[in-house]
Amino acid sequence: MYIKKLNIGNVELENNILLAPMAGVTDLSFRKICKKYGNPGLVCTEMISSKGLYYNDKKTEQFLELNEEKRPIAIQIFGSDSEVMGEATKKVESYADIIDINMGCPAPKVVKNGDGSKLLLNLELIYKIVKQTVKSTDKPVTVKIRTGWDAENIVAVEAAKAIEDAGAKAITVHGRTREQYYSGQVNLDLIKKVKETVKIPVIGNGDIKSASDAIKMFEYTGVDGIMIGRGILGEPWKIGDIISELQGNTDIKDKTPMEKFEIIKEHLELEIKEKGEYVGIREMRKHICWYLKNLKDSSKVRQIVNQLEIKEEVIKTLEEYFNSI
Numbered sequence: 001m002y003i004k005k006l007n008i009g010n011v012e013l014e015n016n017i018l019l020a021p022m023a024g025v026t027d028l029s030f031r032k033i034c035k036k037y038g039n040p041g042l043v044c045t046e047m048i049s050s051k052g053l054y055y056n057d058k059k060t061e062q063f064l065e066l067n068e069e070k071r072p073i074a075i076q077i078f079g080s081d082s083e084v085m086g087e088a089t090k091k092v093e094s095y096a097d098i099i100d101i102n103m104g105c106p107a108p109k110v111v112k113n114g115d116g117s118k119l120l121l122n123l124e125l126i127y128k129i130v131k132q133t134v135k136s137t138d139k140p141v142t143v144k145i146r147t148g149w150d151a152e153n154i155v156a157v158e159a160a161k162a163i164e165d166a167g168a169k170a171i172t173v174h175g176r177t178r179e180q181y182y183s184g185q186v187n188l189d190l191i192k193k194v195k196e197t198v199k200i201p202v203i204g205n206g207d208i209k210s211a212s213d214a215i216k217m218f219e220y221t222g223v224d225g226i227m228i229g230r231g232i233l234g235e236p237w238k239i240g241d242i243i244s245e246l247q248g249n250t251d252i253k254d255k256t257p258m259e260k261f262e263i264i265k266e267h268l269e270l271e272i273k274e275k276g277e278y279v280g281i282r283e284m285r286k287h288i289c290w291y292l293k294n295l296k297d298s299s300k301v302r303q304i305v306n307q308l309e310i311k312e313e314v315i316k317t318l319e320e321y322f323n324s325i
């Protein structure tokens with residue numbers, strides 16, 4: 001009843017539960033693990049600077065590593081210069097199935113340049129950027145927004161209209177303002193209003209951590225799909241569990257500690273393969289902390305792993321821990 005295929009332009013998603021883009025988290029190896037164990041309908045890269053792409057910045061281009069990745073995939077770009085966004089789109093479109101534009105990032109270093117959620121203060125510019133991006137590619141363009149800049153500037157509905165008029169094929173709404181960052185309640189009323197206003201698919205986002213949260217989002221707002229971010233940290237299989245529960249399965253079993261250990265090892269191998277041991281191990285530290293968070297007596301092992309630099313040592317330490325619980 002809730003789980004459906006979702007069409008975004010000419011791209012058909014197998015299901016309507018999407019993995020949220022998260023800078024510093026949803027890199028290639030994490031997306032691969034999420035797809036293998038949770039099968040979200042769509043995954044998205046971390047946000048990529050349109051200026052970095054435009055100026056051929058090598059570090060920026062690393063985000064385009066999509067090696068052997070199962071499709072479909074969305075590439076998310078950010079920026080506030082419509083011409084640069086158009087040119088960046090031309091550079092990435094051959095890698096992507098969908099181009100997503102970030103209009104929600106609250107980070108000071110992003111908004112100080114007029115990018116991310118700062119765009120919500122300028123509806124004309126929103127229209128112009130989406131229009132130029134759409135013009136630059138045959139791939140469907142989608143946009144991810146917040147509800148507004150702050151409580152005095154709630155623009156979700158007007159922004160959604162501008163985005164649809166400019167030719168975007170779907171909108172994701174994180175139900176908070178920029179000012180709220182990640183605190184306070186997600187505003188489901190505004191997500192509902194956006195859904196009632198536009199004809200293109202609307203994806204609801206914010207604080208979905210369980211099947212019951214997902215049902216609440218679907219029932220209250222009528223959205224076509226949902227997007228989950230922080231709720232899967234340390235549990236990259238969780239989207240699969242939520243899909244299964246929404247399909248009526250009442251017997252979803254938690255992963256055993258040993259199953260978790262196997263997934264951590266696989267994730268670690270991928271991360272090292274993609275980024276090398278030095279960076280890969282450091283990237284994995286936060287993931288390992290999330291994986292171990294709710295396991296018995298894990299605080300000490302988390303501290304130890306945070307100091308380790310060699311793959312074999314990390315695995316040995318985790319093996320001893322998992323054997324002990």
Ligand SMILES: Cc1cc2nc3c(=O)[nH]c(=O)nc-3n(C[C@H](O)[C@H](O)[C@H](O)COP(=O)(O)O)c2cc1C
Pocket residue numbers: 020021022023024025045046047076102103104105144174205206207208227228229230231
């Ligand atoms: C660490 C982190 C990084 C994020 N990076 C991005 C990003 O690159 N692009 C984006 O559109 N949203 C980004 N977000 C926002 C999420 O995609 C999502 O909208 C938000 O976390 C709310 O959903 P959730 O409650 O399911 O996590 C990020 C969030 C977090 C926690």
